[in-house]
Amino acid sequence: MMKTMRPMLRAITTAALTLGLLSGCTAGGNQMPTDAAGLTQDEVAEMSLHQEFDAYRDHYEHMQQLLRNAQLQVHDGEWEWGGGDDVPGIGGDGVAPLPGSDTNNSYDMSTTRLWSPPRRTDQQQALKPMIDYFTEQGWTIERRTITGDQEIWATTGNGWQIQYTAQENGDNPLTVYSEPFWANDAHKLRRAVAGRSRADFPDRSLPGVYPDFPEWDDPIINPPKI
Amino acid sequence: MGIEFDDAAASRLIDCGVEVAMTLRASAAPRQSIADAALLDFDGAYSRLFEAARLTESQDRIRLAKALESLVEQLRTVQRQADAERKRLADVAAWRQREADRDLVRAGGGLPLQPVLDWSSSVFDPEPSGTPQRPSPVSAVFTARSRQRTGGRSGGRSGADPARLRKFAAVARVQDSSTEQDLVRVRNAWTVFRSRCSWVPVDGASLPGGFADYLAENADDASWIDRIASAFSAAGGGSLANAALDVAGTSKLPPGLQRLLDPSLTPAEVAAAWAALGFTDADVRALPLTTQLQFAGLDGVPAAQRDIASRAVLSAAVRDPERLYRLMGLPYTYGAVSLDEFRKQVVALRDGLRDADDLARSIPRPSRAVAQLVGFGVSDGSLVAAVVLGDLDTASNVTVNVPGATSAVDSMDEKVRAADGLLAAAWKQRRSESFAVVSWIGYRAPGAIEVPSQARATAGGANLASFLDGIHDSRGSAPRSLTVLGHSYGSTTAAEALAQTRYRVDSLVTYGSVGFTDTTTPEHLNVDHVYATEGSADHTAILGRIGRTDPRDLPDVDTFGADDSAGGSAVTGHDMFPDSGVGYLSRDATAQQTIAKIIATGKP
Numbered sequence: 009m010m011k012t013m014r015p016m017l018r019a020i021t022t023a024a025l026t027l028g029l030l031s032g033c034t035a036g037g038n039q040m041p042t043d044a045a046g047l048t049q050d051e052v053a054e055m056s057l058h059q060e061f062d063a064y065r066d067h068y069e070h071m072q073q074l075l076r077n078a079q080l081q082v083h084d085g086e087w088e089w090g091g092g093d094d095v096p097g098i099g100g101d102g103v104a105p106l107p108g109s110d111t112n113n114s115y116d117m118s119t120t121r122l123w124s125p126p127r128r129t130d131q132q133q134a135l136k137p138m139i140d141y142f143t144e145q146g147w148t149i150e151r152r153t154i155t156g157d158q159e160i161w162a163t164t165g166n167g168w169q170i171q172y173t174a175q176e177n178g179d180n181p182l183t184v185y186s187e188p189f190w191a192n193d194a195h196k197l198r199r200a201v202a203g204r205s206r207a208d209f210p211d212r213s214l215p216g217v218y219p220d221f222p223e224w225d226d227p228i229i230n231p232p233k234i
Numbered sequence: 235m236g237i238e239f240d241d242a243a244a245s246r247l248i249d250c251g252v253e254v255a256m257t258l259r260a261s262a263a264p265r266q267s268i269a270d271a272a273l274l275d276f277d278g279a280y281s282r283l284f285e286a287a288r289l290t291e292s293q294d295r296i297r298l299a300k301a302l303e304s305l306v307e308q309l310r311t312v313q314r315q316a317d318a319e320r321k322r323l324a325d326v327a328a329w330r331q332r333e334a335d336r337d338l339v340r341a342g343g344g345l346p347l348q349p350v351l352d353w354s355s356s357v358f359d360p361e362p363s364g365t366p367q368r369p370s371p372v373s374a375v376f377t378a379r380s381r382q383r384t385g386g387r388s389g390g391r392s393g394a395d396p397a398r399l400r401k402f403a404a405v406a407r408v409q410d411s412s413t414e415q416d417l418v419r420v421r422n423a424w425t426v427f428r429s430r431c432s433w434v435p436v437d438g439a440s441l442p443g444g445f446a447d448y449l450a451e452n453a454d455d456a457s458w459i460d461r462i463a464s465a466f467s468a469a470g471g472g473s474l475a476n477a478a479l480d481v482a483g484t485s486k487l488p489p490g491l492q493r494l495l496d497p498s499l500t501p502a503e504v505a506a507a508w509a510a511l512g513f514t515d516a517d518v519r520a521l522p523l524t525t526q527l528q529f530a531g532l533d534g535v536p537a538a539q540r541d542i543a544s545r546a547v548l549s550a551a552v553r554d555p556e557r558l559y560r561l562m563g564l565p566y567t568y569g570a571v572s573l574d575e576f577r578k579q580v581v582a583l584r585d586g587l588r589d590a591d592d593l594a595r596s597i598p599r600p601s602r603a604v605a606q607l608v609g610f611g612v613s614d615g616s617l618v619a620a621v622v623l624g625d626l627d628t629a630s631n632v633t634v635n636v637p638g639a640t641s642a643v644d645s646m647d648e649k650v651r652a653a654d655g656l657l658a659a660a661w662k663q664r665r666s667e668s669f670a671v672v673s674w675i676g677y678r679a680p681g682a683i684e685v686p687s688q689a690r691a692t693a694g695g696a697n698l699a700s701f702l703d704g705i706h707d708s709r710g711s712a713p714r715s716l717t718v719l720g721h722s723y724g725s726t727t728a729a730e731a732l733a734q735t736r737y738r739v740d741s742l743v744t745y746g747s748v749g750f751t752d753t754t755t756p757e758h759l760n761v762d763h764v765y766a767t768e769g770s771a772d773h774t775a776i777l778g779r780i781g782r783t784d785p786r787d788l789p790d791v792d793t794f795g796a797d798d799s800a801g802g803s804a805v806t807g808h809d810m811f812p813d814s815g816v817g818y819l820s821r822d823a824t825a826q827q828t829i830a831k832i833i834a835t836g837k838p
Contacts, residue, residue: 090661091598098589098651100813103822110813111647120598120658122665154801154824155831155838173662181662195585202592211599233591234545234584234607 041107044116044167044187049108052190058224060191061200064096065221067117067186071168072218075119075184078170079215081141082134082180083123086212090120090181093209094221095202099194103169104187115194117186121215124179131158131174138172203228236323239316239369240430242753246733247423248309249753253692254416255302258295261409266292268566272402272459278392279385279476280462280483287381287455294378294448301376301441302420308372309427312434319367326362333361373437374424376444381451383458384480393473399463401566403456408563410452412614414497417445418696421500422734446498453497458483487525494535495528501704502736504534508708518542523550527561531611533704537626544607544619548587551580551610562612570615579617579644583610586646590621593654597624598661601668605650609676609701614693616678619643620701623653624670630714631660632705633833634672635819636698637810638722638748639778641679649673652811652819659821659830667714667834676701677727685723685748685778688730695730706737717741717833718761721810721818722748722775725766726782729754732761740836741765743829745796745818746775746808749782756790764788765832767825769796769805769818794838796825 040048045067055063071093079087099106099114106114125134135158142149142162147170150161159173171183191197204222206229269288273281336355340348385392421442428436465474465482474482485492493499494507518539521529523546529535530544551558555577564570571579590605597603602625610619626632633656637649653671660669677694684690706712716739720728725744732739733754742759744766756764766785768775776784786793797804802824806815818825828838 088665089598090658090665092596092603095592095595098593098647105814111651120662122662152801154799154827157801159801175662177663179662179665195588198589198592202595205595207595207603230595232588234549234587 076216087121093119102188106188122181134174243430251306255299258299276394280392371435371437374441375438378448391473396463396466404563501534501707505707541606544610582644614678629670636724660834663834694727698731699734732759748778774808
């Protein structure tokens with residue numbers, strides 16, 4: 009079953025949890041590095057795996073919203089999926105530094121969709137609507153050129169980065185990356201998600217359309233293969 | 235007009251022959267010593283059979299070494315003859331040029347000058363010999379003798395200490411696994427010599443086949459002695475009737491499986507034996523662990539089935555490390571990984587494989603969303619393994635990434651993450667393609683102080699050549715594109731491999747290379763394009779290049795940048811994929827993005 013938006017309730021719960029944890033922080037003193045959700049490692053240490061799972065799902069929903077909003081700036085038709093996006097990535101090498109993070113205590117996320125404009129347009133011209141959108145949002149923008157491909161890269165300032173590329177070959181991929189999140193045990197969290205994941209991502213879909221993210225109470229349908 | 239004789243190919247075979255002959259001779263004493271130990275408390279007809287087999291092995295080993303040394307001498311002779319013939323051809327060509335110049339003078343000076351000019355050229359510049367130097371035929375001949383392993387007619391009894399027999403079998407297997415690499419090197423160097431030195435006639439060529447037969451006999455000996463040891467163990471000690479040992483000593487493996495597990499087979503022969511066997515996945519799962527261990531390392535078997543066997547062996551190694559440590563012969567291997575290290579490495583590899591399984595769920599179509607463990611075993615006392623993201627059996631675009639010094643299977647998680655980034659970036663460039671990226675830790679990588687030596691690259695190159703050829707043979711056809719990446723010492727190893735492979739590779743990409751030897755420069759490699767990069771912050775690669783050439787300085791190598799660019803970051807050191815800083819395959823590195831484009835499109 010596909011859906012376009014997640015219930016607000018869980019987001020509010022997580023926001024409240026986050027706020028509660030943040031309010032427990034000592035005022036002043038040493039600044040602990042905060043992750044893409046604004047949490048310190050100590051704050052995440054207070055969370056159970058179930059809570060981490062639910063927080064991850066909220067991050068996932070937020071990533072899909074960012075993706076959808078960016079997609080609609082350039083193309084409201086179908087986009088090709090650049091693979092599944094529901095399993096946490098392995099941390100330690102994210103798009104932004106998180107001092108003290110490694111593959112065991114952090115994770116990140118990313119999702120990619122791709123479309124090909126029916127007529128080849130000038131690469132700079134192809135990027136313009138996205139540049140305008142990023143500018144409107146007040147996000148930091150960087151332009152890049154790599155092996156003939158032109159791309160625009162936005163940093164939202166609150167834990168997310170968005171890359172849109174006009175490739176020489178006529179394909180335009182869009183990728184949303186999270187900056188790193190702390191985890192108590194990234195392997196356990198990844199297993200918790202991958203174990204419940206149905207991995208039924210479609211070949212292509214309209215913006216904002218994606219498979220249901222699993223619930224904590226869902227059964228483990230993908231045990232480790234080893 | 236020249237002659238068809240590639241000096242580098244001949245030199246390569248000479249070097250290989252010298253080294254392998256020396257190794258064969260050097261391993262005689264350890265083999266004798268372990269056989270002597272097995273003979274303690276071994277009596278009866280079976281001890282005489284064992285002693286006879288040992289003697290045949292020892293004699294064949296020396297005959298093989300002599301055959302190789304003889305081949306080396308013959309090759310040196312034909313190299314001198316080739317030099318002489320090239321010089322003669324050059325002299326003839328130069329003389330003809332001078333003669334043409336004199337003809338011009340004759341034409342200008344008219345008839346009166348002709349006798350003088352003819353006289354002076356015949357005295358001072360006579361025509362060089364027009365008779366070509368004929369090369370001596372080369373003969374590479376060796377035949378292994380078969381060994382008797384039943385003694386039923388004796389009617390008596392035999393006794394032995396099963397622990398000593400098992401130790402003999404384990405040590406012999408370890409020694410032979412190293413000799414198998416030598417066989418691959420000799421066979422490959424011989425094939426390259428035959429194809430690039432057709433000027434030299436060949437009288438006899440039984441040596442590579444005979445070498446393989448010798449190893450097959452050794453493998454049969456080890457299995458035979460294991461079965462005899464099991465029979466003594468089952469009997470609870472004491473002696474057994476020779477007739478009972480005749481039954482116990484006979485292989486229980488069906489002939490097709492015996493053929494498949496013959497360690498001397500080429501990947502093509504393995505593929506043929508596998509096809510003839512008609513095994514299903516369930517059959518592979520049902521094999522005993524010792525057979526799965528042999529099966530996991532077979533280049534030429536499809537990746538899906540190797541994955542089943544390799545995972546079974548790895549699971550067993552995590553569950554019962556002491557048993558697998560012994561089964562792999564590591565207690566008896568000089569310089570082998572310790573048991574403690576073994577325990578750590580198998581757990582780390584298991585975790586890395588789990589990560590690979592989870593990451594594989596996100597692989598974009600049309601690639602298959604799977605991870606495969608293609609081989610898990612031992613090479614030169616180190617644990618080795620290869621993990622694939624994607625399906626190695628069906629992907630149209632295959633990449634094999636070879637890491638450098640100090641790499642071990644416990645760093646597989648890092649290599650797999652690098653592979654994941656490459657696959658995602660390559661997909662963006664060519665989304666119609668199905669990709670498979672192999673993180674190949676299939677050789678004993680050198681320690682930091684071993685980097686100046688070529689030894690690990692030579693042994694690893696033989697393993698990698700076999701793996702690469704096995705990809706073609708197991709699929710029955712070539713992938714649309716095959717790219718080999720070599721990091722640091724891995725590039726040196728990859729070049730050694732590509733000087734030997736039977737099938738052509740599309741691209742070799744070196745990053746942070748510690749260099750190529752004189753016989754592995756691009757013109758000697760079975761590859762269409764060679765690319766190289768190195769970051770200006772990489773101050774380590776140059777330290778490893780003592781005695782080797784930076785590939786960026788070689789003709790026929792295209793270079794690309796690894797520093798800051800309009801679209802990517804500079805590497806901050808020598809690493810492939812560090813936790814902090816930027817490595818060559820880090821997600822945002824200029825080098826990574828360029829390499830992904832080469833993988834996808836064949837050019838930067």
